[in-house]
Amino acid sequence: MSVPAFAVEGLGHRFGRRRVLNGVSFSINPGEFTVLLGLNGAGKTTLFSLATRLYAQGEGEIRIFGMDIRERALECLRLMGVVFQQPTLDLDLTLEQNLYYHCALHGLSRREAAGRIAAEVERVGLAERRRERVRLLSGGQRRRVEIARALLHRPRLLLLDEPTVGLDIASRQFLLDHVRHLCREEGLAALWATHLIDEAGDGARVIILHKGEVRADGGAAQLLGETRTPSLRAAFESLVREPVAA
Numbered sequence: 001m002s003v004p005a006f007a008v009e010g011l012g013h014r015f016g017r018r019r020v021l022n023g024v025s026f027s028i029n030p031g032e033f034t035v036l037l038g039l040n041g042a043g044k045t046t047l048f049s050l051a052t053r054l055y056a057q058g059e060g061e062i063r064i065f066g067m068d069i070r071e072r073a074l075e076c077l078r079l080m081g082v083v084f085q086q087p088t089l090d091l092d093l094t095l096e097q098n099l100y101y102h103c104a105l106h107g108l109s110r111r112e113a114a115g116r117i118a119a120e121v122e123r124v125g126l127a128e129r130r131r132e133r134v135r136l137l138s139g140g141q142r143r144r145v146e147i148a149r150a151l152l153h154r155p156r157l158l159l160l161d162e163p164t165v166g167l168d169i170a171s172r173q174f175l176l177d178h179v180r181h182l183c184r185e186e187g188l189a190a191l192w193a194t195h196l197i198d199e200a201g202d203g204a205r206v207i208i209l210h211k212g213e214v215r216a217d218g219g220a221a222q223l224l225g226e227t228r229t230p231s232l233r234a235a236f237e238s239l240v241r242e243p244v245a246a
Helices: 044-051 073-078 093-104 110-123 141-152 170-185 219-228 234-241
Strands: 005-014 018-028 034-038 059-064 080-083 157-161 187-193 203-208 215-221
Touching: 005 044, 005 170, 005 215, 018 044, 018 059, 018 187, 018 203, 018 215, 034 170, 044 157, 073 080, 080 141, 093 110, 110 141, 141 170, 157 170, 170 187, 203 219, 203 234, 215 219, 215 234, 219 234
Parallel strands: 034 187, 034 203, 080 157, 157 187
Antiparallel strands: 005 018, 005 059, 203 215
């Protein structure tokens, strides 16, 4: 059996007295597209911040391909590509300059970077825009650039935190299709965090996170059966519904 690409066990985190993650445990395998579904404030971004070492990890374990991220952080981070919720491109640089900068951070030579950049911008349909400043691109195009950038160092795990917020339907669908293709054809593991239920789609594995706890984990059909509901939306609502006080 293959080692999980991403595994968390008993993960917990607090901001002062407020607990935002509580005993979170799950793993995803190479080639698997997994949706982390939760309302705003569920703890999705905190989980990503711990996984990328933006926050110091306290409770629990995070393992990337079997490696403890606290012990082998650099090796783990090299295996990850990340698209954060907040845009991180430099708007005054060109698309190409942003990508060259990322390659330099990962120690790629100019020649190697040029080949990878050409391939990735072609895959996201932006080859003709590569020398334009990023501020001239639409929101959907900028997100395509961020996914292209996340793949330049050839990661084996892709983490995406609310990557389609504010995008139109066509842009959202392009990004979903692109990432699913990477999982299916290239064996990339992807964790796609969202509050948009329709992004789970048919056949996707769904982990429902609510108030810092995993409420459910499985395929859509499994969740419908467990909750005895007719749709994923109804299943989600039943799992995050708070009990009415007597």
